[in-house]
Amino acid sequence: MINPLNGEETGKKVSSMNYYAYRLMIRENSDNYLLRFRRLFQQYCVDMYVKIETERLTFIRLNQAKLRSEEYIHLRDAIITDGDSENVGRLTILPATYTGSPRHMHEYAQDAMTYVRHYGRPDLFITFTCNPKWIEIIQLLLPGQTSSDRHDITARVFRQKIRSLINYIE
Template identity: 60%
Template sequence: MHKLQSDKHAIFINPDRTPAGGHIQIVIRRRNNSLQSIPDTHRLYDALQYPLIFWKGQDGYCINLKQRDPVTGTETNKNISSKDFYSFRLMIRRGQDNIILRCRELCQQFMVDMYVKIESERLRYLRFNQQKLRAEEYIHLRDAIASNADTAEIGNSVILPSSYIGSPRHMQEYIQDAMDIIWIIWTTLLFYYFYM
């Protein structure tokens, strides 16, 4: 525990104790003695999680960061994704020293944590944009409701599209592609065997 004398804040960072989700939790004790959890989408999360790398308290990724027009430099109405932000931050530039890349094992841990943050952002988007993805039109949900299944068992399911790598639909597409390749090879071999 480290107490800041000037503003009477106490910052607790305990990497050995993780919450139920398995992510690192950063909690700040406010002046009125209440505890406040800092979400991974907060702009100061990176500086609090990696004080050795961001010792000046540099801002990290925030959901509301806007893209800039490369020609004029003015802000656009599009947000920057966490993937683009951390790709930019880890980029090697000629003539500039990147402190993150010089931190060896800490750099590797930073990259893994930021990858988890990127995947969490993608999963949050899929969870809160099910209507845009037309998840209600998927067949297995209609089948579960039509077969008089208990609505408590259906729950609040989140449908992962096939574009999400590792999702059941993505793996099903791989299986179908593999079966198509086997079918093409098999028919080609049969053609050569009987007609050549």
């Protein structure tokens, strides 16, 4: 990382996630050409996401001792009693902070059961849909773009509308 004031290199490291977030940022005084490439932009985003996730998984695999994975006694016992030792490779335990891991999904299930215990069974199942022709989306598109070219804008506007609806209900 380089200090923009004096041009000297600092001792800080920049993660690839921060780097790509910086590359995808929309700035008022400069034109970000990546945002104009439609499907190629989407493919770039997917490829960079896969690269970031691979780095995260590699970090988790190489730092199992730092993550204290040896303390997961119940998980180790389950593998010993239920698993076939011939089919087991090197054990890598994903933490609950890794989205989509079994422990992460178990926490979500436990949270859902807590909500049901506290509030009772749900009476309604409500779904929300996003209209790609919302004025908030159309205003943010670059000339010649459609909402399917910029999923980032569509998702951001949808989240803002959901938040405002939840705040209105509360």
